[in-house]
Amino acid sequence: MTIIAIDWAFIVEKLIMIAIIVFASLGIALYTTFGERKVAAILQDRPGPSRVGPFGLFQPLADGLKLIMKEEIIPNAANKWLFILGPGLAMTASLMTCAVIPWGSAVDVFGRHVALQIADVNIGILYVFAVVSMGVYGIMIGGWASNNKFSLMSSLRAASQAISYELAMGLALIALLMTTGSLSLKTIVEQQITGRYWNIVYQPLGFLLFFITALAECNRTPFDLPEAENELNFGYHQEYSSMKLGFYLFAEYINMIMSSAIMASMYFGGYDLPFFNEASVAPNIAALIGVGTLLIKIVMFIFLFMWIRWTIPRFRYDQLMNLGWKTMIPLALFNLLLTGAVILAKL
Amino acid sequence: MQALTNKAQAVNREPMTFWERLYLINIIKGMFITFSHMFKKQPTIHYPEQKREFSPVFRGLHVLNRDEEGRERCTACGLCAVACPAEAITMEAAERVAGEEGLYREEKYAAKYEINMLRCIFCGLCEEACPKDAIYLSETFAPANFTRKGFIYGKTDLLIPNPKTEASALAMAKGVEA
Numbered sequence: 001m002t003i004i005a006i007d008w009a010f011i012v013e014k015l016i017m018i019a020i021i022v023f024a025s026l027g028i029a030l031y032t033t034f035g036e037r038k039v040a041a042i043l044q045d046r047p048g049p050s051r052v053g054p055f056g057l058f059q060p061l062a063d064g065l066k067l068i069m070k071e072e073i074i075p076n077a078a079n080k081w082l083f084i085l086g087p088g089l090a091m092t093a094s095l096m097t098c099a100v101i102p103w104g105s106a107v108d109v110f111g112r113h114v115a116l117q118i119a120d121v122n123i124g125i126l127y128v129f130a131v132v133s134m135g136v137y138g139i140m141i142g143g144w145a146s147n148n149k150f151s152l153m154s155s156l157r158a159a160s161q162a163i164s165y166e167l168a169m170g171l172a173l174i175a176l177l178m179t180t181g182s183l184s185l186k187t188i189v190e191q192q193i194t195g196r197y198w199n200i201v202y203q204p205l206g207f208l209l210f211f212i213t214a215l216a217e218c219n220r221t222p223f224d225l226p227e228a229e230n231e232l233n234f235g236y237h238q239e240y241s242s243m244k245l246g247f248y249l250f251a252e253y254i255n256m257i258m259s260s261a262i263m264a265s266m267y268f269g270g271y272d273l274p275f276f277n278e279a280s281v282a283p284n285i286a287a288l289i290g291v292g293t294l295l296i297k298i299v300m301f302i303f304l305f306m307w308i309r310w311t312i313p314r315f316r317y318d319q320l321m322n323l324g325w326k327t328m329i330p331l332a333l334f335n336l337l338l339t340g341a342v343i344l345a346k347l
Numbered sequence: 348m349q350a351l352t353n354k355a356q357a358v359n360r361e362p363m364t365f366w367e368r369l370y371l372i373n374i375i376k377g378m379f380i381t382f383s384h385m386f387k388k389q390p391t392i393h394y395p396e397q398k399r400e401f402s403p404v405f406r407g408l409h410v411l412n413r414d415e416e417g418r419e420r421c422t423a424c425g426l427c428a429v430a431c432p433a434e435a436i437t438m439e440a441a442e443r444v445a446g447e448e449g450l451y452r453e454e455k456y457a458a459k460y461e462i463n464m465l466r467c468i469f470c471g472l473c474e475e476a477c478p479k480d481a482i483y484l485s486e487t488f489a490p491a492n493f494t495r496k497g498f499i500y501g502k503t504d505l506l507i508p509n510p511k512t513e514a515s516a517l518a519m520a521k522g523v524e525a
Contacts, residue, residue, distance in 0.1 A: 042384075042385050043381045043385060044381075044384065045384055045387050045388075045389050045390065046389060047389055047393070050393075082392050113393040151434075228461050305439060307378060307381065307382065308374075308378065310381060311374070311377050311378045312374060312377065
């Protein structure tokens with residue numbers, strides 16, 4: 001007799017999926033660093049890394065090896081536990097986001113119907129927000145524990161920036177949620193597949209606001225004030241070396257991938273390939289095509305992030321705050337009002 | 348104020364218009380500028396595989412010349428050392444003894460001939476001073492070395508291969524230099 005019936009196959013299925021998604025996002029993050037260097041180089045008329053392996057493809061492995069081989073330094077005056085906790089927290093928070101992203105519809109493996117999503121939580125977006133705001137703790141704790149004034153300044157900047165822009169991001173999202181009526185990412189994607197248009201058509205201003213705030217949340221240029229190489233000596237990770245530094249850098253790239261995935265899911269139809277009837281091919285193949293489509297959308301967003309980074313200079317701190325509080329939030333509120341008015345008019 | 352050149356432009360100090368304050372249009376313009384650079388030709392020379400061509404008047408590493416029969420042309424007259432503004436050249440002369448006629452062109456030769464490549468400024472005045480066409484500046488440069496001593500080039504480093512006995516080595520050296 002069993003006290004609790006546990007579906008072991010279900011647990012194994014989810015564990016395998018978690019492993020695949022975590023390792024895949026680590027691998028993609030690894031190659032995003034390579035992509036970043038290549039994109040930067042090509043936009044600046046340079047060839048970029050080209051020495052390690054064919055077309056320099058093994059460059060990220062060499063970079064990773066270099067990071068691991070470096071000496072682990074913990075400063076004497078640093079708070080040791082928090083110093084170690086910081087990068088771990090940043091990494092965990094950025095990896096946790098991938099749990100609710102629907103990577104594809106569903107595949108049939110060994111007679112089981114496997115949904116390509118770790119957890120279809122009905123408050124998916126709220127979960128994403130909660131986890132993303134956890135990410136700033138990694139930066140804050142790391143910066144504070146370093147016992148270095150530049151690190152502390154930059155972590156303060158990071159915290160204030162994250163709070164200011166999360167407001168606008170949330171308001172931009174509420175407008176979207178008013179049209180979809182659901183917080184589950186899976187439902188939002190399915191609505192876009194069955195509906196006529198992707199959400200970008202209904203929420204262009206909302207998307208623009210969300211995109212800009214996502215740049216700020218990922219600490220990407222033009223909002224990379226927490227890092228600010230030339231003002232703050234690399235900011236909050238100044239005292240970090242070896243793989244602890246690697247974790248911070250990696251977390252940033254994973255954040256980028258995850259916010260691209262969320263933007264693709266919420267505004268650009270997720271795993272929906274436009275003008276293609278999924279019912280015309282076998283369900284498994286259709287699911288794989290869906291995964292590929294989502295990946296292509298993610299890569300396009302990542303390219304956009306990089307393209308912006310290598311085009312626009314960094315904002316000044318007061319400009320950042322002005323933009324956040326005096327422009328983004330009023331615009332988001334206006335968008336909210338507009339959406340509400342349209343929905344009311346339709347009723 | 349009078350402008351020194353006709354390139355001066357007045358700065359526009361008008362307050363920004365609404366569209367300018369949005370920044371978005373200018374950002375998109377800027378992004379197209381960077382995007383257009385993706386299709387530009389890269390000026391990079393991939394060094395070990397490709398090499399930049401030197402100008403025909405390039406003044407590189409010195410060589411000590413031999414004549415057609417493979418005899419050293421240098422007579423250790425010292426004019427190059429006198430001409431050298433960096434005082435990079437030193438030499439010791441010796442008298443040719445009977446039986447060495449195939450080695451040295453004239454009765455006097457340089458037993459020791461050293462150029463300090465760290466002092467040398469590659470001006471080419473030694474080449475101009477030489478009355479015997481013995482020293483020339485080639486089209487290569489001094490390779491890196493771990494010690495300062497390694498940059499003092501002696502006769503073995505400077506002499507070109509003997510055209511009689513080491514013809515293939517000479518041809519190769521010329522091929523590399525050309």
